[in-house]
Amino acid sequence: MRRGIVQLVAIGLVVAGILIAVALVFQWLPTSASVEFNRIQDVYWFATAIAIGIFSLVSAVVIFSVWKWRVPLDDDADGPPIHGNTGLEIAWTAVPAVLVIAIGIVSAVVLAKNGEASSTKPLQVTVIGQQFAWKFVYPGYGNKTTGELVLPIHRQAKFTVTSVDVIHSFWVPNFGQKMDAVPGITTSIYVTPTRLGNYQVVCAELCGLGHATMRAKASVVSEAQFEKWAKGKSA
């Protein structure tokens, strides 16, 4: 049996090795462009480590069992009458419970941090969704209203999100943060951009015929550029 356990572990390690390679070789997440997304990616990697462990265990046992104990279809004998094992059953109730609680705690901490206003005054941006375009209003800059989102780097922005018709969802994949635009109520999220560049605002909630093309440009610029742009004429 000792040899069997070694073989089982070997299968598990091979599966885990393949999965780790798949997880690392491909770039599964878009490049993070915000403080919030950095934290989300930490949770993602934590969950991925646990998921790879569990899947390797399950698939190793399945592969090993079929390999070792497969018999021809006309075999008449029965296996050993093992009805259970209290110790094992307690273990596989308790260990997963601990693991998921750990994910829960990490998530709750990140969620709280991502929902906190930083000490400096955040840039206020009102996001209005409507079939099938986005509108961005900057109350701190004379309600400057634009169809493209411009944000200064390293300054936290607070998005107040609402909709004038049906539900939309405000999402910039590189920021990692997403919030539905719901008619009748306002919702909010924080994003602190960390990377200069152009990104895309995407509508993530099915909102009708033009849902797929309800996109807008989002750019992160330097503080100076932003001030210049914001004080310019409303587009």
Add this chain to the structure above:
Amino acid sequence: MGEGEVRVTTATHEPSPPQLYPSEFEPPRGPTWRLFFGPGLGRALWMTPLFFTLGMFLVVGLRYWWGWDPVWDWTVIYSVGGMIAAPVGFLAGIGAFDYWLHYISGRPTRPEDHSGHGAASWKDYFRVNTDHKVIGIQYLCTTFVFFVIGGFMAMLFRAELAQPGLQFLDSQSFNGLVSVHATLMIFLFIIPAFAGIANFVVPLMLGAPDMAFPRLNALSYWLLPIAGVMFLASFVSPGGAFGAGWTGYAPLSVDGPIGNIFFNMGVQWAGASSVMTALNFLVTIITMRAPGMTFWRMPLLVWANFTTSLLVVIATPFIAGSQFFVFFDRMLHTDFFTPSGGGYVLGYQHIFWFYSHPAVYIMMLPGFGIVSEVISTNARKPIFGYRLMALSLIGILVLGFSVWAHHMFVAGMANWLRVPMMITTLLIAVPTGIKVFSWIATLWGGRIHLTTPMLFALGFVTMFTIGGLSGIYLGAVPIDIHASDTYFIVAHIHYVLFGGSVFTIFAGVYYWFPKMTGRMYDERLGKAHFWLTFVSFNATFFPMHYLGLRGMNRRVFDYPSAFGNLNFFISVASFVLGASVVIFFYNMIMSWAHGPRAEANPWHAHTLEWQVSSPPPIFNFDEIPQVVGGPYEYGVPGARHAVLAPAREAEHAEQVHA
């Protein structure tokens, strides 16, 4: 009580050939009269339009009476005449109400449920039949028809998605196809396919002659095609099919084209069917267990259907409510979900998910049951930790009601609700994990027979583990905020519902095929079906995790061109997946027609359905079985699950040794 009496009297008259209308109950009429006025499709053919017309004139009459303009409002006429009156006419025509109407009006009731019990020819599957075995097969055949239709829709929009931009669909038909695909697969395939398998198997496993309420059982089945036809009919309605997703979020579903009404009302018929079947299972399981069949001796499939039925009965009224409110918002101009009138938009999502999250378990627990049967039998070992397996079902049932708002982490609901809902969501992984670990522990050291059902069961265990693990990502709020409403979700639900539920449906159909048809399927074709499905399923859905995380939102016909190659690959893989189903149908149809005769117990299983002939006798058990032990006592010397009367036992022994 009355039913039990009828059963006894007819059982003694059994030798007479099945006859739909014994002469003493039916005035002598010719075949033409029977075709158009006897219960059946012929009568339904004229009663359905008749009831539609009645509904139409009710609407028109009342509108004229009150002086409303326009008198001919077709939206109202379609809803009342088409979606309420016509289905009632269809059910009356097919004869679903005949017994009750005769009984109410004091006319002699035909014991149609027992003289017409069982199916003498294929035609008997097209009429109201109260035999649970016939109904089980009716369910399965119907649901597989909708599986094919839903699958074609998926291939159609996958073809569209092979390249960015619109090729041959328009945006309305794309949204319609996506929405109807999901709706058919959920309400007309997965949920009722499990009901079909359970209909056939559960009474047999319990040692019962039939379900507790055979006529209600027949009615439940006949509601199903109504819902299916209604969902499909939305394609020909003005403005096209409902296109707000199967989730039908208000206010989009309130404002959209009237195709949405077809969803609102179709869900009512499918839901009513579900609830009636679930009540039937609950009463059957509680009251019709054979002597000695305690709860702790019930096979896990029965446990699974018991917990599923509780979920259905408790949760389904919520989706009915949510759809009625949407319907009222449109038709009666109420403001349940319209913010301008003080409505609460998020209220829809709360009510909807209070059903639709438990619905995920409605679509999963029966599969857990099937897999427990298949793995235990094919590993020739008792299921590992039987009691914990049953208790974990109860755990999922209870926890399942406390996680609904994890579908709403980015919906704008109260912020404080997110962490508690995350914790319950993550905790539900614990009873689910117990099941997975118990299945693989059952494999350990067994004598594993890699039959087709076993392959699908093992495929299920691994694929469902992936679906469960991606569920943990989505349960963790921060990751969900990024991944919500993307292709990551699409990947997750297909790992749970295809790699999970559909694999178990295939496992169940192969496993009980010999019992249902009395014939054996082709093992080589079954294995080919499994491997082709397994590979193409992963090729189709695994890359979707990547697309979603990288930024491809769901329910879109257009996407950034950087995702083009991968989407093309997925589309090709999805066609292979579609083609793999052809092998399944070929195997099923050819084996049913020409396959070798099946033994009573080809798998040497212990549960009761295998202790009777294949297919089972008309009332399942000639003698009432006496249950004396657990259902999975493989390898225990001399252990029996049940003792059947001597005559039957001898016959069974003969069949086994033949």
